[in-house]
Amino acid sequence: MFTGIIKSISTIKTIQAKKHGLVFEIALPKTWKLNLGDSVAVDGACLTVAKISRSSFVCELMKETLDKTKFSGSVPKKVNLEQAVRATDSLDGHQVLGHVDAIGQIFKITTIGSSRTIKIKFPNKFKNLVAEKGSISVDGISLTLVDAGNDWFTVSLVDYTIKHTTLGEKITGDLVNIEFDIIAKYINRIYETRNTRQI
16 A cells, blocks of 8 residues: 655656556665565556666556556656555555556646646546545556546646656646545445446
8 A cells, every 4th residue: 555645756767568468667765675576666666676776777668557658658668656655654545456447648737836727638438536735656656636527537636746746747738647535436436336236
């Protein structure tokens, strides 16, 4: 599990195609200590550490991961990283599983002073999972929804988020990984199940 609080911005050093997947070699942040099998959120996608060297670590992306994430179409040079939360860590963001639900696209960016509002489109079938002031993960970043429509939502970025995540470098048209709030998903599932039974 993760919290959506980004710990480092890193670079993808190499990308290798593999049958039904990809292999990322990612620069290892200087202060990080990783073990084989550890989980790392890479732009919000939970990946397993398969190899480690002094300067990098390697993760494999299977077909399911590629199908659900932006990595199937475009792989950014820089990515947000977060290690899995420990029981003793503070939960400053919200519960993020690293299971990307959908690919979103930025279609409007508005800057006011030191803050920035980003409007993102997403598949309409997930409209029941967004609500004003609710939580959402965008490229692994825990954010609060400002406004929400049937196929779009807006999030507001403070100066710290702009400077310490890759969202500060995004432009209109860029793709992002979206994970909807796990509580919203379970509530929606219960609601759908009850309605199906009544029919």
